[in-house]
Amino acid sequence: MADASLSQIFLATVLANNFVLAMFLGLCPFIGVSGRLNTALPMGAATTFVMLVASLCAYGLNYLVTAFGLEFLRLISYIVVIASAVQLVEMVLKKYSPTLFRALGIYLPLITTNCAILGVALFQTAREYSFIQALVFAIGAGVGFTLALVLMAGLRERLNLAIVPNVVQGAALSLMLAGLLSLAFMGFAGLGMGG
């Protein structure tokens, strides 16, 4: 895996191994925030951004943790540092770019304890990605998450106008839709295997 090309990593992460639809990561925000298109897109953007931050943090931390032989602190340090970093970014944004803060800020705290974020950190460590690979992976994960979120939001907005049977309302409907999307995304399996 460590020798995979960047485009391969990106394509596979966005489509074939989509974080939400193939890896079951980030399901809570996926189910929770996919009701409307106009929130789905900023949420996706904010998540992508946090993933990038998390990926950077995790890369540095992993380096430190491995160098000092403190593997057992990896998880704790990841989660604490990522959460703090996001908090920091939030503060900086609030101070220097209020517009961007208004657009993304409200989503940031929601995102911090999202398994997709930690997932990016853990997977890039497990797959021993290089620095650049890790960044591409994080962006791919974010784009994939956004894609799934936006598709889902579109479908759910449309179903708001449908007469869906009562027993299918709520989480059940969202999961079934996610299942259908996941089924459709299976078509991308193996995409980019030839490089």
Next chain:
Amino acid sequence: MKQGIPFHLKPRSDESLFTPHPNGKRMFSFFHRHTFARGVHPDAHKSTAGSPIRRMPFASRMILPLAQHIGKPAVPLVRAGEEVVRGQPIAKADGFLSVPIHAPADGVIEAIELKASARGPWVESIVLRVYEASTQQVGWSQPCDIDNASPRDIIQAIQDSGMVGLGGATFPSHAKLTVPAEHKIHTLIVNGCECEPYLTCDHRLMLEYPADLMIGTRLAMRAIGAERAIIGVEDNKLDAVEAIRRCLPADGRITVQVVPTKYPQGAEKMLIKSLLGVEVPPGKLPMHVGVVVNNVGTLAQLGQLLPAGVGLTERVVTVTGPGINKPGDYWVPIGTPMRTVLEWAGVRDVDAREIILGGPMMGQAVASLDVPVTKGVSGILVFDKLHVEAERKIWPCIKCGECVKVCPMGLNPSMLGMLAARREYEAMGAAYHLGDCFECGCCTYVCPSHIPLVQQFRVAKGILRSKSA
């Protein structure tokens, strides 16, 4: 003399059916005839176009609602028991946006009371018992020297004539021809499209009274200060075009132009787009692009009434439909009850199912035969059992997109319909431009799911109006 007309609105040749595009896209002009986008092509059913307008006799009792126009109802000038002569004003305008009403026949006022109206609710109406001896002679007039009158005089004379938009809008004509100072009108468009199926009253008027139409057109041009007038006629009425062309004045300020037959070609904004290639922005009026549109029927009638100084007491009505024995265009005195009209024209069988005032696309079904013919009634259609389809099953929207393909206003009726079904009225108004729908009916016409879209939109508009009020 033509410096007031913007370059891109330069008059087109009235010679060709295939007018070249003003932007010079000549290549496609053969394929792309000048018209608005989308729309539908319903069957014309204009069988009455071939026979001359006939005159309908007076009914024994006439009903004249005080509100036959948009605006404040007229104020009665007569009391019960008073005798009136044909043409005499029996109600006066109440303010600027209002018009007087004239007695359609000699007779005696029976009462001023609530009577059934076409829209449903009972409205204040003057009931006139017609003397059997009443003649076509107009017993009252206030002649007007049209050649020397100022625009203001003309507008006053038009208001006094009680004229409203005869195409069905019933907007007082003088108000329409009163242009606020900030707008410079360069073109008067005379709407001779009559795009509704079945209706032929305008067609016959153009054929039979082209000279009156010219007089009316010139009066209107003077009133609004337009440099030119374009009479737009659909290409299924070429005989009318020919009749008008023979009467066109030599100065070339009035032209006639043929537009493709397509519904709703006769809608103001659509016709402006077809003739001039400009689109009136949403929420704006034709005068914002320097245009005023008037119906041919209105102008032809004006051309008759104004020089003589008489009021509007009769109009041409197309009485037709599969349920009518003697279909045709009739001069019908205003106030004639529907029952009388139908008796005269003959209803084919007792199983007439639907009686529609106006055209089949936008007209209104009436519940009572006691409803009178008012100024805005251009047609009376009677559909029999065969032609009124049995209750059609309504399916959910299958998103075929036909409605989107035909909506002349560029709306998304499919989405609007689904929103309406979920009562999301705010979204309809805010995000999907419900306010721009003028209920032409194209969407419902094509909908394979038989969703009553226009009706849903009407309801939604009403709710939005009452909310914002």
Next chain:
Amino acid sequence: MTPRIELRTSPHVVQGGSVEQIMLHVVLALLPIAAFSVWQYGLSALASLVTVTLACIGSERLFNRLAGKPGTLTDWSATITGLLLALSLPPAFPLWMGAVAGFVAIALGKALFGGIGYNVMNPALVGRAFVQAAFPVAITTWIPAFAPQRFSEFAPTTFTAPLMQPPDISAWAKQALDGFTGATPLASWKFDNVLTTPTDFLTGAVTASAGETSAILILLSGGYLAARGFLDWRIPAAILGSAALAALLFQWLDPARYPDPLFVLLSGGLMLGAVFMASDMATSPVTPKGVWIYGALIGVITVMIRYFGGLTEGVMYAILIGNALTPLIDQVTQPKLFGQTRGKRA
């Protein structure tokens, strides 16, 4: 004279045309294709067609009853789903799996969302994608076309006992038709760089799903539907056009590696999918501009999956992705409001 008057709202005339009519015509248009498929593959294909269609109709009835809705069988949509589904399955697909596919198509593809008009993806494709994921071996087990004894015996897989694995039929298939390799034209191209000739495609002498091969019939039926206005011609045009363009581009880049556009158009389920599946009204955009985007995306994704994906065929997934994108496409391609200047949309 007292006529009985009915009150209706305008417009008082309508074009005719109804959902039932559209659906019925689609069924009629599918029948020649189904007939060709039976002629090609014999009894097994016939059994599959009947079973899958009945499964769809039965499921529709069941769900309508559960939902307490009046029957909607008269709208023919379940029949269309059944026929399309059967035509997209291998001709000797075990009947019990076909029934599962039919049930899933109606249940997950349609009933879940409230029935006709509300489905978000083409039900037939949902059923197909489900069984493709569930029974990957059976759905890639093919039988030869025009085997001599096709009208006298069923393929051994057809009557597999429910829930059980179908038997291996490679020996049977080899004996049924000499030289039968069991690979579809796309698989032959992808893995062995062997191109099937256009003649084989046109005569139907290829290994394929039941209804994929009759390109001419599909185009004729589609043309009929389009001419009658029951099908938006833009969708197949956009899909086939964009797929051909993409194929042309790749062939220009590397002629040795990528096949010609004609092969791309004729092979696999592209024709059937473009004409009959992608054009499903409920799951395709409503705006004319959106329809072009939708079709172009499906064409390109199909070629991408075929060329670079793990699967040999991608039409089905491309259409499902297109379906999923439809609400978004609709959103961004709302028609321009009359009189509004471009770029200024509220």
Next chain:
Amino acid sequence: MTALTQPAPPPATSSLAMIRTLGVVATVCGVLLVLTYQNTLEAIEANKRIALQRAVFKVIPGAATMQAYYVSPTGVVEANGAPPPGGLKFFAARDAAGQLKAVAAEAGAMGYADMVRVLYAYDPDRQVINGFGVVAHRETPGIGDKIITDRGFLDNFRALDARLNDAGTALVNAIKGVKHGARQHAWEIDAISGATVTSRAVAKGINDSAGKLLPLLRPHIEKLKEAP
């Protein structure tokens, strides 16, 4: 929990209290962690070793011991810690008598869904690959996972030709996957019908790995045979 009983916000805690708390919690957690880590470390290492050994022994039947090495252009070293630059990992398996049975190495290639990681055994005497096992895969159950069980496929790895050219720089014949039933040469891998993608991934992985590893390994074979 409910708005009704929302207490007034308590007075702000001093920074000292916060730091004290975090310190205490961190200490408690740290102690717990270190304890766990130390107590499980051996078991985990043992588990991993056993798992690896089991995998290697499965690929090289008859092996009794195994040792991991890194081979690089500079030589062969025992695999402890980080690999030398350009180093590749391989395992040398010996039988009970201490004779080198074969070497094993891991290969990987992108399969249908994800990386397919396999272990293969190389017999330096006969210059063939004669053992094969799957380490990890995410291929479709029922299709791709046939590479673990399919008899015909496993038969490919009885004596898969992996000869090096005379200069010892590359394989004479690239190992490649061919369509099911089309195997003609000893260096070809007969794909599983219906699982062509996965089969080819295996072939590609082994070819890439062997193509890199074997030329590096060749000069040191004799030494490996000697060293216990």
Next chain:
Amino acid sequence: MIPGRQQPTNLEEFLEGLWKQNPVFVMVLGLCPALAVTVSAVNALAMGAATTFVLLGSALLVSLLRNFIPREVRIATYIVIIATFVTIVDYLIAAISLTVYEALGPFIQLIVVNCMILGRAEAHSSKNPPLRALTNALGMGLGFSLGLLALGSVREIFGSGSLFGIALFGADFQPWVVMLLPPGGFFVLGAWLLLFNWWRARTPAALKAAEVQSHG
């Protein structure tokens, strides 16, 4: 803890998570691990056990320290505590069985972001004495395990024709591979929720109770 309401008994405390407020079926929490690892009943149970362990450990520690932790840093403290127990369980599983460890993969470590655990620490353990917190956590953990088991069993039965590795239908059974794949996970959980919706729609009283609970 609505005023005037009786302090729930220990049994109620235990049953709350197990049934009334089941994290999987009622609250729809912790979906990521619930879907990712439940391809077999064994995996489901292992994941359930691991989560229960973390729940218990963090509940105990949080409850013990509840009067000691300042409000401002409580979330950070909880996260550290949870992460500690997750790391512990990660090592324990690896020490016990590498096979299970590899089957669960990174999802063991992802327990740390299971919102259910943080939610329990915040809403319950920090306000109750250790025994009560443990009882509640045990109920939640078992409820979560039950949910995972329900998912895992269905997926294993359809996807492999077996339950806990024991073949149910004989060798010729045709596995429904889709059940082991991501779409199958979504569909099975969706179907379970559908079943629950249907059941609740039939018993309006139960529905009301659940609503009160989830808002409480």
